Amino acid sequence: MKKEYLESDTEGLSPEDADKIIEELQESWRETSKAMNRAIVLYLITAALFELLIGSKEDLRFSLAGLQFSNSTTLQRSLPAIAGYLYYDSVVQACRWIDCQDAFDHLWEKFRPSLGNIAVLMKPSSGVLSIGQRHLGESEKLGEAAQVVMAITFAIILPIAFCAQSSYLLIDKYGWLDPLSLASIILSIVFVLFGMLFGYVARRNE
Template sequence: MPSNKERAQKALEEISTEEAEKYLKELRESWEEVTKSLNRSTIAYCLIVALFELLIGSKQELRFTVAGFQFANSATLQKALPALAGYFYCSSMTYACKWLACEEVFDAFYKKLRPQLYGQDLEVELKPSAGPWNIGLHFPGDSGAQRFGFAIQLALGSMFLFIIPLAFAAHSAFLLIDKFGGGDVFTIFTISLSGALVIAGMAYGLWDRETRG
């Protein structure tokens, strides 16, 4: 399968400059929407993780309201939260891959249409932030500062892409089994679903980068 960059370069050979300029504008708008969706999914994941940690260890009857709906600290909610977190992680991963695809196509179009600006790495300032995922190229030039920034970006990105989701899936499974036992059908189902969604999200991300990156 051709990479995103190769598809963009082929398209540039077949369309006019006016069409390329129009597409670049539309791409930038779509990229902003993808960024918002990615950040929303990431925030939802983090809130669910925090809520699970709060509820699973609480011995008090807590009640709270989310989007106008009232919830109580029930066993069913505690069991369901890890699976819900897995869903938002998987959703975030698909948006992250789409974000990277937008960046790759944007770079190809910008290099063709704005070669002088691209040569000075000025396209970097136009890229939307991917939030805590720290994906994409956000440090211009080839300097010590650029390499240091990339190292930090790689470390933080790895935490959100792999370490935190895997750690939470394992940690939540241990807490649920410890509290409700390994014979509870719903507990085993949600633990399995949570793990499956995390693995599916990672597999999709690796496949996308391998085939289209």
């Protein structure tokens, strides 16, 4: 379906206009790549920070991005919800990254077919998801298998595992009736479910 839209949108496009669109698309693609990598890194940091703080009995103080924090109960109970949102944002940015890649590949193959695989070198990094990304001379099947493993790990296994564990730890420490813990748990679950649903729908419409 996406290929049909791309073909329709580029119908009658001149090579000069295509060059301008490719340049603008590359800039948008780079910004999307930065946003996606930032969301993934922040998600991993937030999950690790929660594990550190929830199990600590000391009054820890730390700085992050120049800001000072202390190991407060409010921070502990808020981190799962923050992690859930970061997961959702990373999925949205990852789907946008793939859309940019598909549009770039289509334009490149249509208007610059003689340059072939050089397009691979012009793609921005997809961070941890670049493991398995095909480069010049590499096995395409091996790369696709590695990407499937990474996608399942980061998009399904890790968020579900953290969501379940953080919910258990919050309930175990603060009880079922703590309003902030319940709100954080619900938001975490909602963000994870919506992230997975968004990713599923986006890939289904390929």
